[in-house]
Structure formats: structure tokens, C-alpha cells
Amino acid sequence: MSTERKFVMKHVFKDVMNLEEGRFHYGHRENHFGCSWMIQLYNSGKSSQISLDWCKYANRNAEIRYFGATKLLENGEIKTFSETVKMFNSLSSSPTLWKASESKPLENYLVDGDLSVEIEIIIYELTGVRTKNSKKFDDETAKKFSDVVLDVNGKKFYVNKMFLASHSSYFDTLFLGNFQESEKSEIELKDIDSWDFQNFLDLIYGITFVDDDTVEGILKLADMYDSQTARFRCQDFLIVNSERSLTEKFSLALRFKLEELKKKFLSDVQQSYELRRVIPSDHTQLDTSVWKELLLKSLDLLLEKERKFGV
Numbered sequence: 001m002s003t004e005r006k007f008v009m010k011h012v013f014k015d016v017m018n019l020e021e022g023r024f025h026y027g028h029r030e031n032h033f034g035c036s037w038m039i040q041l042y043n044s045g046k047s048s049q050i051s052l053d054w055c056k057y058a059n060r061n062a063e064i065r066y067f068g069a070t071k072l073l074e075n076g077e078i079k080t081f082s083e084t085v086k087m088f089n090s091l092s093s094s095p096t097l098w099k100a101s102e103s104k105p106l107e108n109y110l111v112d113g114d115l116s117v118e119i120e121i122i123i124y125e126l127t128g129v130r131t132k133n134s135k136k137f138d139d140e141t142a143k144k145f146s147d148v149v150l151d152v153n154g155k156k157f158y159v160n161k162m163f164l165a166s167h168s169s170y171f172d173t174l175f176l177g178n179f180q181e182s183e184k185s186e187i188e189l190k191d192i193d194s195w196d197f198q199n200f201l202d203l204i205y206g207i208t209f210v211d212d213d214t215v216e217g218i219l220k221l222a223d224m225y226d227s228q229t230a231r232f233r234c235q236d237f238l239i240v241n242s243e244r245s246l247t248e249k250f251s252l253a254l255r256f257k258l259e260e261l262k263k264k265f266l267s268d269v270q271q272s273y274e275l276r277r278v279i280p281s282d283h284t285q286l287d288t289s290v291w292k293e294l295l296l297k298s299l300d301l302l303l304e305k306e307r308k309f310g311v
Contacts, residue, residue: 005123005195005213007032009052011039013115016106019043026053027117033126033195033213034134035064039117040094048106050117051094065125068097071118072109079109126195134198135207148175149186155194157201167204170225196221204229210237212244219256231256239264250278254290266297275301 011027019025020043027039038053050070070081085095097119100106109115136142137157146158165172174181181187189197196217202208203218204227210218215234222230235258238249246265253262269275275294280286286294 005033005126005217006121007213008118008120009037009039010116010118013041013117015113016041016043016110016115017113032121033123035126037121039119041115041117043106046100046102046105049096049099050119051096052119052121053094063125063127064123067122067124068095069120070098071120072098073111073116074104074108134202135205137198137201148184150197151186151188152192152194152197157197159201164204167229168225168227170227192221192224193217200225200227200230203233210234212242215242216252219252223256231258234258235261246274247277254286262293266293269297269301272298272301 009027009030013019013025013027019041022044023042025041025043029036029038031037035054040051040053042049042051052068054064065085067082067084070083072079072081081098083095083097085097106115137159138155142158146160148159148161150157150159161171161175165175173179174187176182196214199208199210199214200218200221203210203214210233215237218230219234221227222234234256238244238252238258238261242249244252246268249261250265252258253265265278275298279294
């Protein structure tokens with residue numbers, strides 16, 4: 001069970017028809033999920049194309065498979081061009097997500113000479129990639145001080161039982177309880193993503209800090225393994241530093257029972273439309289206590305409006 005990894009990139013290529021032909025022109029480079037991404041436009045008249053430049057921070061064996069939905073403006077309407085990219089690595093050429101044709105020339109998608117590009121990326125598979133400061137759990141140092149190996153989808157993590165047990169009641173029971181696994185030197189962890197587990201370990205080991213790319217995956221494992229350390233650090237990040245929307249934060253607060261984050265959301269909401277955004281289409285997804293809090297906040301906003309405008 002992997003965490004959905006998605007993000008959106010945008011760039012406006014200016015005065016496209018006067019860009020040098022026969023070469024790539026690049027947008028701004030962004031970092032997401034341990035990788036560096038950049039929108040690129042190959043300007044070649046009728047053969048112009050849009051692709052993504054992808055660089056990994058890890059080894060040359062890193063591979064990725066993703067879905068890309070490219071949005072362009074055509075005659076004032078947004079057109080979406082979708083492409084599922086098969087697994088490729090740093091030795092592969094950048095896959096094309098959109099290509100001009102004789103019937104659909106590049107000029108059709110220009111507004112005042114500019115080309116606005118928006119690409120939504122959903123990553124299906126990502127292997128061999130680590131963040132720059134990520135800890136290696138399979139090198140000689142890790143092996144030397146390890147007393148158990150955790151296997152996550154074939155990736156080996158050499159860890160210390162007592163350290164993990166001190167941060168997770170699940171691992172405390174698994175390693176130190178009266179279970180068959182407590183005697184094993186290697187244990188398989190099922191239904192989790194190796195990327196999420198790497199980030200989870202990095203956080204509790206104090207190697208890296210949580211960010212908007214990793215927070216949801218870490219929270220999922222913090223909930224699964226009952227790690228208060230990881231849960232509190234994720235909640236602090238979402239309250240203080242996260243750039244996620246109020247709606248996204250509220251959703252995470254409810255999903256992972258982050259009470260302080262929920263209180264922060266209710267405190268920060270200033271408009272009634274912000275409350276409407278967090279209400280799911282299936283109203284049964286919210287329990288009675290949450291409905292009560294939303295109603296009370298709505299009444300507070302209404303009273304504040306009456307005081308302000310004398311309604």
C-alpha cells in the first residue's frame with residue numbers, strides 16, 4: 001500500500017515564436033520526492049514538443065514510472081493531454097508528454113505569443129532514489145550496528161531493534177514481545193512503500209526533517225506503527241511550516257487524528273467558503289463531533305460578519 005505521490009508544475013515560455021529553433025528551452029527546476037524536475041520545450045516548428053527533465057539524487061540505477069497530464073490553452077479553452085510514462089532511468093531520454101502536429105501546430109496554443117504549460121505528475125513507481133541527506137540503511141556501518149533486517153518490497157533496511165522499539169509500540173511488541181518474529185534476523189514488512197519507510201526512519205533517526213512531499217507517507221506509517229515521535233513532528237511541521245492548503249491540512253488532521261492541527265485550522269479559517277471546501281460529498285465521512293465544531297465555527301463567522309457590517 002503506497003502513498004499517492006503527486007504534484008503540479010507550471011511554467012510560461014515567453015515569446016515562443018522567437019525562441020531559437022532546434023534546441024531545448026527550460027522552465028524552473030523544482031525538487032519533489034527526492035528528484036529534480038524541470039519542464040522543457042523543444043522548439044522546432046511543427047515538431048515542437050514538451051517533456052520533463054528528471055534527475056535523481058541517488059545512483060544510476062534509479063528508475064521511475066509516472067502519469068503526466070499536460071494542460072495547454074487552445075482558443076481560450078484548457079486542453080489536457082495525458083501520457084503514462086513507462087519505467088525509465090537516468091540513461092533514458094526524457095519522455096515526450098505533448099507533441100505538435102500539422103493539424104495542431106504550436107501556434108494554436110499561444111496566448112499573446114506565450115505558451116502556458118501546466119503538468120500534473122502522479123508517481124506510480126520510484127526506486128533507487130534517496131534525498132540528499134538520507135541515511136543509508138544498507139551500508140557497512142548500518143550492517144555493523146544492526147541486529148535485525150527489515151525487508152520492504154525487496155529493499156533491505158539494517159536497523160537496531162531497541163532504537164525502533166523506543167519510538168514505536170508496534171516494533172516494541174514485534175521485537176521484544178512473545179512473537180515468532182522476535183527471534184528472526186530478517187523480517188518482511190508488508191503493505192508499505194519503501195520510499196515512505198526510508199523517510200519514516202530518516203525522521204525518527206533525526207537525519208532529515210519532514211516536508212510537504214513526505215509528510216503524508218510518514219503519517220501513514222506513524223499511525224500504522226504507533227510512533228508518537230513521528231506523529232508529533234509531522235503535526236508540528238503542518239502547523240508551522242507546511243505550504244499545503246487549509247483544506248489539505250484539515251483532511252490530514254481528521255485522517256490521522258491530529259487534534260492540534262485541527263484546532264489550528266478552525267482558528268485560521270476566516271471565510272465560510274473555507275469551511276464548505278472541507279465538507280466531503282459523502283457527509284457520513286465526518287462524525288458528529290466534527291460537524292459540531294464546523295457548525296460552531298460557522299456561527300462564529302456569521303456573528304463576526306454581523307458585528308462588522310451591522311447586519
